[in-house]
Amino acid sequence: MLTSLGPIWKEIAAILMSIIMTIGTTFGAFVPSDTASPDKFLDNEIKNVIYLIGDGMGFNHLEKAKNERNISLTMDTFEYHGSSMTRSLSSDVTDSAAGGTALATGERTYNGAIGVYMFDPLGTFSYPKNITELCMERGMMTGVITTDLTSGATPASFSAHSSERGNTEDITNDQLTSGIDIIWGAANDVATKRGAEENGFTYITSYDDMMALEEGSRSFAQFTNNLWTLEQSDERTPNLEQMAGKAIDLLDDTDEGFFLMIEGAHIDKHSHNNDDEPMTEALEEFDRTVNLVLEYAKQDGETLVVITADHETGGIVLNDDGTYSFTRGSHSGTNVPVLVYGSDDVINPGEIINNYEIPIRIAYTLGFTEEEFPYEVMVA
Template identity: 25%
Template structure:
């Protein structure tokens, strides 16, 4: 009888111990500590783009990273966290666009191309941001493009097509998201703003303090700024207003369309009179506000102009965009390191452009003597040009994006829009020079390919039709940026495979507790890592 009692007591003890162990197992304890989730998206950023940044960090003779021991923030986070690979195709497609990619990352559900917040059939799906709101957490979206652009919209908007940004603005204004910081004012202001002397134009100009030029894209008289203010949002439109604000609900729109590109930001970021905030400043302000919520927060930060640079095959701008993203990562990483309750995910929605350095038979180096024993009777004489580190500095020293260069050209009177003038403008902004004949090639191909309004200088000439830029260079007159890229490629040692997206896998960098970040360091579809993130951040 005594033995039976002892056996029963032992069994009860074992059951109790097992129950306590199971209820307090490390996975659950750690999962409960994922109070905050920050997702940073380099739109269009594949491993190739990381490779360009890394080459500049490690090898550029005058790299701005020399003082940082030639180590990027991306490298630091990779070393501290987990590194995986993401494939990201949209449903029933080989390649994704940003809308489907964003929606898949936000919901963990397969999505059709150009859809927002939908499943394969077009039904609305709940996103991680919406789940965070349901759990009482604060939420925020930050981008250097437009807040109505596909990547931010995919985390909250449910819509058949990404291109109706006016409707996206309506939905964002009604979403209850605590912090919205980006560009894209044009989708929030009444149509009559386009009449400079109208009442609405004067009203909006008073609100934004002449921070930037105005042009509405709306087709109605809705003033979404006023509606947002009535919902409790504080409105800011420039860097100074952003710095002064101390609020829990913030809408910041800092440009009419996209925000200034990273070359402009690099040139002005230390200027005390700079009017626009940097992506880093937007991220820091968002974290400052959202972290006040005791339940935690969700924040998505997009470096969206990496994609724009790659669509244009603009290698110099791409380098600056990657540096802008890396500096923002450094600020967020520094904040996350101070806490044990936050998960940081750095990834991309897709790769754009298929960029890489490549060796060539152009400018083959001259033979030279080497002191090594193997070269005592011969010279070092490579058969090809493998590139030199100095060209990395030349890429960094680009003074304007290709878009900005052509904007300067287009602003000239038509009689001055000549190949000579285009070559002059390009050569004033790039370290890689072109000739007037090269400029003629750019203008010729653009006219023949897309039938743009003819430049007066070219009207009297007849040119052969050129068809090699049609299928994978799809953005109208922006084709000329891609043609310029092809012309300077031989000196940049930089090659591009396309003007659109590729299905090349992209990085997945996860920093969190060991248990919460376990399972990310492998090959995953974007829907798979999204589901894992939901499980550790907002479990059912």
């Protein structure tokens, strides 16, 4: 899984981890967080989970879009809504790797980390399990789809374990051998047709390929590699809404249920550039995807929908004249929305939780136990 050795401090951290593990074995597990008792979050009626992540999407992204376009957003209609504190273990301002890892595994880690413990970055002793792996253990079907590269930090956090987000080969290898049914996103020039087929995937590169997929198939998509720069997808490349619709069709096929992570990556990219129009279009595309997902969930009746962000990007503020504008070209530490449909067990209206609590609450809502998805968070 891991091919390259990290800097010296990481090796030192691995040794420290060994000491901590020894102490843990002797005196009990890591210090558990004091919030969210697992018993409170049991709800066995939920069978499927659709987890949407708007990369870089803060509350003011929604306000800015509504203000400038005079539109309403499906995201505003969610009954259960609160917010998430996004900091990582190494910084007040997280990147998408640590943010994604918290949202996928229930563990905070250092910026740049993909599904690894801060004190065991090389996975010498163990990796934190991600919620995709957890759902696979139950025989659920699983999918990870994004408008970013398939190896981008957010999709990687739900499908790989690597000490550095830039280890594209590592991450791709993990994804190919992960057992996940659907991994779709932009091409990274590492994933190949041969590699995908050797691991039981149908390799696809276009909208037509995607639409031709049949239930029961597993697929790995490498769509055009400049996907995020496109305001509207071309004929060959599906947009997020089209991907989500087809993915649900393919996954909604078993009694065991499914887990699907959907990332809208363009919100973050355009916010880094402070590009008003493209950011708003990306947000609208994300919201159309939310609408499609919500319609499905309402009809299905057994699907939990959770929307959040890994962090805010662009530091959008409200001006005196009622308009909204970017104040920075990077991530901020501002809290982000948590919106839920299908269960009142994930968040209470107005509640502020830590990002790492979200996958844990989802897991308990699905009926997993603390033994299956341990609530052993090393709190920052």
